[in-house]
Amino acid sequence: MNSQPPQTAPGPDQGLGFRVPPHNFEAEQALLGAILLSNRAYEKVSEFLRPEHFADPVHGRIFAACGKLIERGQMANPVTLKTVFEGDGGLAEIGGTPYLAQLANSVVSVINAEDYGKLVFDLHLRRELIGLGEDLVNTAFAPDLDSTAMDQIGSAEAKLYDLATTGQTEGGFEDFKSVLISAVVNAEAAHKREGKLSGVPTGLIDMDGKLGGLHESDLLILAGRPSMGKTALATNIAFNAAYAHKEEIDTLGRKKTVDGAITAFFSLEMSSEQLATRILAEQAEIASHKIRQGELSNEEFEKLVSAAQNLHRLPLFIDDTPALSISAVRTRARRLQRQHGLNLIIIDYLQLLRGSSSNSENRVQEVSEITRGLKALAKELSVPVIALSQLSRAVEQREDKRPQLSDLRESGSIEQDADVVMFVFREQYYLERAEPGQRPEEAQEKFNERHSKWQQRCEEVWNTAEVIIAKQRHGPVGTVRLSFQGEYTKFGNLAAQGHYEEPGF
Numbered sequence: 058m059n060s061q062p063p064q065t066a067p068g069p070d071q072g073l074g075f076r077v078p079p080h081n082f083e084a085e086q087a088l089l090g091a092i093l094l095s096n097r098a099y100e101k102v103s104e105f106l107r108p109e110h111f112a113d114p115v116h117g118r119i120f121a122a123c124g125k126l127i128e129r130g131q132m133a134n135p136v137t138l139k140t141v142f143e144g145d146g147g148l149a150e151i152g153g154t155p156y157l158a159q160l161a162n163s164v165v166s167v168i169n170a171e172d173y174g175k176l177v178f179d180l181h182l183r184r185e186l187i188g189l190g191e192d193l194v195n196t197a198f199a200p201d202l203d204s205t206a207m208d209q210i211g212s213a214e215a216k217l218y219d220l221a222t223t224g225q226t227e228g229g230f231e232d233f234k235s236v237l238i239s240a241v242v243n244a245e246a247a248h249k250r251e252g253k254l255s256g257v258p259t260g261l262i263d264m265d266g267k268l269g270g271l272h273e274s275d276l277l278i279l280a281g282r283p284s285m286g287k288t289a290l291a292t293n294i295a296f297n298a299a300y301a302h303k304e305e306i307d308t309l310g311r312k313k314t315v316d317g318a319i320t321a322f323f324s325l326e327m328s329s330e331q332l333a334t335r336i337l338a339e340q341a342e343i344a345s346h347k348i349r350q351g352e353l354s355n356e357e358f359e360k361l362v363s364a365a366q367n368l369h370r371l372p373l374f375i376d377d378t379p380a381l382s383i384s385a386v387r388t389r390a391r392r393l394q395r396q397h398g399l400n401l402i403i404i405d406y407l408q409l410l411r412g413s414s415s416n417s418e419n420r421v422q423e424v425s426e427i428t429r430g431l432k433a434l435a436k437e438l439s440v441p442v443i444a445l446s447q448l449s450r451a452v453e454q455r456e457d458k459r460p461q462l463s464d465l466r467e468s469g470s471i472e473q474d475a476d477v478v479m480f481v482f483r484e485q486y487y488l489e490r491a492e493p494g495q496r497p498e499e500a501q502e503k504f505n506e507r508h509s510k511w512q513q514r515c516e517e518v519w520n521t522a523e524v525i526i527a528k529q530r531h532g533p534v535g536t537v538r539l540s541f542q543g544e545y546t547k548f549g550n551l552a553a554q555g556h557y558e559e560p561g562f
Contacts, residue, residue, distance in 0.1 A: 078183075079187075088177060097167075102173075106120070106177065185220055257298050260301065264537050274436045276475050277441060277476065280480050280481070281448060285481040286546065289546035294403070299320045299373040312398065318440075323386060323405065324375055325378075343357050399438060403445075404444045412426045458482070458487050459482050483518075484523070492508075492511060520542060
């Protein structure tokens with residue numbers, strides 16, 4: 058018996074002057090014959106193959122009928138199929154009983170059923186690609202002033218992505234033994250790693266201790282009010298992860314990251330030059346406004362050049378395209394992973410992303426679509442995704458300005474879809490704007506006491522920040538304190554010990 062599936066039919070139809078879309082009726086017949094001979098063959102292809110994937114609609118109808126019978130626990134064979142099609146009056150349309158018998162006799166090998174299924178699916182994708190290409194050409198020719206070339210490119214990328222992710226022939230259930238071995242391998246890699254972390258290191262010791270690093274497939278939300286330092290913390294994490302990046306070559310000659318991360322930073326708010334300047338300022342410890350205004354001494358300029366030389370080889374990639382759609386983010390992240398590798402994605406910030414439709418009237422639904430898309434992206438690429446988010450003004454109305462989960466803006470889906478939700482909070486920011494003044498008829502002594510307490514609190518929180526971990530699926534919640542140098546927008550580790558503040562329950 059032939060153990061290989063038949064090859065595809067030739068593209069051009071000779072003598073007719075036009076090309077026939079790729080198809081292989083013999084492979085479709087052989088697959089259906091294998092299913093009629095042994096219904097177990099259906100299980101091998103049912104996860105990725107659909108009736109509409111068949112080039113011959115008749116074959117698609119027969120495949121669908123087989124599926125219905127098998128899912129009901131009945132046998133699918135020419136006799137039962139004859140009854141099904143007689144019942145809906147479609148027996149003559151599929152060629153009658155003789156054609157069903159012919160299919161049952163056309164089987165080459167049940168063993169190759171999955172190969173035939175993959176071939177049928179591949180040819181379906183090719184036909185879809187041809188249709189997509191024709192649509193792309195026709196759209197480009199159309200004189201539509203409302204649709205720019207870049208819009209058309211984005212739409213084409215989204216359609217290609219959707220086509221690439223429909224009906225995957227891989228995936229499905231794994232036995233627990235395989236999953237368990239994978240978990241032990243990951244634990245061993247974490248044990249051997251210098252930081253003893255199972256995830257991507259943030260470079261902030263106490264935060265890594267709380268989170269265990271940034272884990273694959275996790276969506277992490279980093280939220281805060283304006284001026285709290287969201288972007289600064291995100292750039293610090295991006296730099297630290299990229300700076301710690303190490304890789305090794307496996308037995309198949311492929312590069313594999315063993316520490317740190319190749320990082321993608323989608324900066325929808327700041328330009329790439331502004332972001333690079335901020336990272337330079339953080340690492341050279343020079344105020345960024347001095348860099349922008351050219352107010353550098355010779356010594357500072359040398360520090361800047363030295364820092365730039367140390368940074369220029371970092372595996373850090375920045376995309377500063379404004380108003381990106383979630384589909385464009387997916388496409389660009391997939392492309393970066395394919396070309397250079399990818400271990401961490403940071404998005405600044407979530408509310409500046411667009412959903413699939415730019416004319417979406419329901420912002421809550423659009424944000425829900427975006428968060429679901431980011432979580433799906435994290436799972437698909439097996440990388441952590443950090444998305445920055447704005448908070449509602451409700452924070453400002455409370456006496457205690459520390460954020461809560463209910464302050465997440467525009468959609469409850471942000472909290473629902475996220476694996477980790479963190480808030481950046483700097484009490485110093487609020488204290489500096491709340492210096493107590495002497496009230497009318499207040500005794501000087503009492504005013505001095507209030508002012509002294511305010512001053513003492515200012516000293517306690519001076520150059521510090523809190524990262525409040527309000528939700529974590531895989532670990533504890535609580536508060537981590539960090540140092541914060543506002544002049545350089547730089548977060549760091551505090552020398553003091555014991556600065557976790559667990560919330561009371």
